[in-house]
Amino acid sequence: xTVGRYEDGDPDRSESFGEMLLGGLLDHAHALPPDRVxxxxxxxxxxxxxxxxxxxxxDYGQRNLVPLAGDGLADGDPVPIDGSAAGRCFLTSxxxxxxxxxxxxxxxxxxxxxxxxxxxxxxxxxxxDDTRRLLRRLAALGSDIIRTKNGYTDLFFRTRRxxxxxxxxxxxxxxxxxxxxxxxxxxxxxxxxxxxxxxxxSFDYAxxxxxxxxxxxxxxxxxxDAATMATVTIGAYRHARRTSVxxxxxxxxxxxxxxxxxxxxxxxTAQMLRLDTGTGRLQWVNAGHxxxxxxxxxxxxxxxxxxxxxxxxxxxxxxxVSEVALEPGDRIxxxxxxxxxxxxxxxxxxxxxxxxxxxxxxxxxxxxxxxVARDLSHTLKRARGEAxxxxxxxxxxxxxx
Numbered sequence: 001x002t003v004g005r006y007e008d009g010d011p012d013r014s015e016s017f018g019e020m021l022l023g024g025l026l027d028h029a030h031a032l033p034p035d036r037v038x039x040x041x042x043x044x045x046x047x048x049x050x051x052x053x054x055x056x057x058x059d060y061g062q063r064n065l066v067p068l069a070g071d072g073l074a075d076g077d078p079v080p081i082d083g084s085a086a087g088r089c090f091l092t093s094x095x096x097x098x099x100x101x102x103x104x105x106x107x108x109x110x111x112x113x114x115x116x117x118x119x120x121x122x123x124x125x126x127x128x129d130d131t132r133r134l135l136r137r138l139a140a141l142g143s144d145i146i147r148t149k150n151g152y153t154d155l156f157f158r159t160r161r162x163x164x165x166x167x168x169x170x171x172x173x174x175x176x177x178x179x180x181x182x183x184x185x186x187x188x189x190x191x192x193x194x195x196x197x198x199x200x201x202s203f204d205y206a207x208x209x210x211x212x213x214x215x216x217x218x219x220x221x222x223x224x225d226a227a228t229m230a231t232v233t234i235g236a237y238r239h240a241r242r243t244s245v246x247x248x249x250x251x252x253x254x255x256x257x258x259x260x261x262x263x264x265x266x267x268x269t270a271q272m273l274r275l276d277t278g279t280g281r282l283q284w285v286n287a288g289h290x291x292x293x294x295x296x297x298x299x300x301x302x303x304x305x306x307x308x309x310x311x312x313x314x315x316x317x318x319x320x321v322s323e324v325a326l327e328p329g330d331r332i333x334x335x336x337x338x339x340x341x342x343x344x345x346x347x348x349x350x351x352x353x354x355x356x357x358x359x360x361x362x363x364x365x366x367x368x369x370x371x372v373a374r375d376l377s378h379t380l381k382r383a384r385g386e387a388x389x390x391x392x393x394x395x396x397x398x399x400x401x
Contacts, residue, residue, distance in 0.1 A: 008270040018134055021047060022141060030129055034153035035070060041120075041142040042072035048134055050122040055110070055142070057118040060376045061195040065090060065119055068159050078162070081374075084332060086119045088090075091371040093182070095136070097127060099130050108135050111141035116180055116370060125175040163195075168199035168227035175234055177205055180294050180370040186212050189370035191341040191377035192391065193338075193371065199337050200226030200268070201391035204234050206241065212275040213241050216395050217290065218336040219268040235269045247272050247285045248318050251309065258313035265311035271334055274396075279397050280326035285319045287311050290340065293356070294324070295331040298363045300356045304332070326329065328401025333359065338392035339380060354383065369398045 005065040027042050027109040032040055034129060042053040043400035052074045054067035064078035065086050081087035089096040089107035095117055095309055096107040103125040110117040121138045124131060141303040165173075172192070180189040194199045201221035205212065215237045219229035236257035250272055258268060275281070284292070284304065288311035310316030326332075340352050346355045358379055363372050381392070 003149055018137075020133050021134065022137055023381070025141055025145075027137070028116040028146045029141075029148075032145065032149070034149040034155045035288050037142070037145050037149055038068045038070035039072045040339040041138065041145075042070070045122055045135070046072070049124050050135075052121075052123045054121040055118065055146075056090075056121060057110075057156060058090065058116070059160050060165070061162055062179075062191060063378070064162060066159050066162065068156070085226045090116060091368070091374075095132065106132075106135060108137050108139040109297070110143040110146070112140075112147045116182075117143055117146060118130060131233070134170075142370070163196050163198045166223075168223050169179065169197055171196070171224075172198050172202055172233060175202055175204075177203075177232055180347055180373075181205070181207070182368070182370075183207065183277075185210075185400050187400065188214070188274065189368075189373035190393070190395045191373050192393050193381055193390070198391050198393075199223050200230050201338070202234050203228045203334075203393065203395050204237060205276075205395075206238075210276060210278040212273075212277055212397070214273040214275070214334070214395065214397065215270065216334045216336065216393065217243075217268050217270045218338075218391065219288070219391070220266060227396065229262060229266060229268055233270065234259055237270075237272070247274055247321050248281055249279060251285050251312065251316075251319050252286060255310075255312040255314070255316060259315060262313060267311040269336075273332070273334070275326075275397065275399060277399065280328070280330070281323065282332065282399075283321050283323045284327055285309070285321055287316065287319065290335060290337055290352070292324075292335075293333040293359070295333060295359060295363055296327065297329070298365055299360050300333075304351075305331065326399045328398050328399065329361065331372075332397045332399075333394060335394040336391060339394060350383065358383070369396045372396060379393055 016030035023043050038055050045053050054074045055068040059066050062228050064077045064080055067076055079086045086107050088107055095108045098105045100122055104127045105123050108120045110120055118275045134208050150336055165199045189202050199222050205214045219226045236254045271286050271289040273284040286306050286308045293300050294304055306322035307320045309319035340350050340355055344365040362375050377394055385390045
């Protein structure tokens with residue numbers, strides 16, 4: 001069986017136009033200063049006839065797509081995610097093409113490692129399959145470079161920050177994994193509110209071989225004290241998780257870490273989960289958190305009630321690990337109490353019944369988990385009268401089977 005084109009027994013190693021375009025960007029990626037990533041990507045797109053290039057990054061509040069500034073990049077106002085072509089591309093993770101007077105405005109998702117960073121937008125006279133393929137690959141390469149450079153620059157952080165951010169929130173955002181991850185067997189999406197003033201809430205996850213590990217925590221208090229405790233708690237969780245111990249032992253390790261570093265009356269509620277992505281076997285330990293909800297066929301079918309133990313830091317006994325078998329397509333919603341306990345003065349709490357009603361309305365078969373999580377968080381905030389006296393965090397997980 002022959003692969004590729006051969007002449008005199010040697011494979012064809014000549015450089016095609018597409019390889020030249022991508023290779024030119026890739027060859028210099030390691031030496032590109034962060035502020036030159038956008039212009040370099042724009043230069044490559046110009047070579048296929050593109051113009052008015054915009055790199056749009058999601059803001060921390062998950063409401064707008066903000067243009068990255070740079071030579072060769074079109075500037076302008078942020079684009080709202082709701083109701084725009086760029087927003088539709090972002091929420092569906094699929095290209096969106098819109099006819100315009102000058103040709104076609106093409107929006108391509110900036111996907112990196114299963115995460116959705118934003119959207120690449122460009123205008124062309126016309127679009128064919130070859131152009132679509134090159135744009136898709138340029139967007140993927142650009143996303144990877146942005147993710148790599150983000151580790152040693154403030155450029156992308158400043159672009160995404162839509163308003164002043166508290167020191168506690170700065171700490172929390174530096175602690176978080178990507179807000180979304182989409183893989184063949186599993187997808188994860190999380191939202192933190194208030195995005196620019198969050199303190200004690202946090203979450204973490206990791207996909208190790210076939211096992212997805214997740215944790216959500218809510219450290220007591222507000223401001224820097226809560227952010228500091230959240231940092232210690234998540235750090236202890238990661239340390240224990242990476243030693244491959246069981247969920248009950250992870251809890252005990254987190255409990256000791258908080259107890260040793262903070263006063264006896266300090267604590268953090270926590271929930272740790274482990275999902276076998278090959279079989280759908282879900283295990284979890286609940287340490288003072290609201291029970292997760294099981295969503296099946298896009299409706300909440302039950303609360304995952306379980307024996308609960310004391311919050312970490314209070315010296316609880318070794319907890320009981322609960323277990324359930326998921327079906328392909330099942331989703332698990334984890335959330336902190338700030339999502340359901342908010343209320344206006346003299347009024348009833350928002351409550352879990354309202355949360356369930358909104359989940360049943362917003363979780364539909366054709367929607368990705370990151371779109372559902374985002375809409376659910378924003379809808380609940382509006383339903384609470386925009387009140388955010390406490391952090392309100394949710395984490396949505398889908399087992400695809």
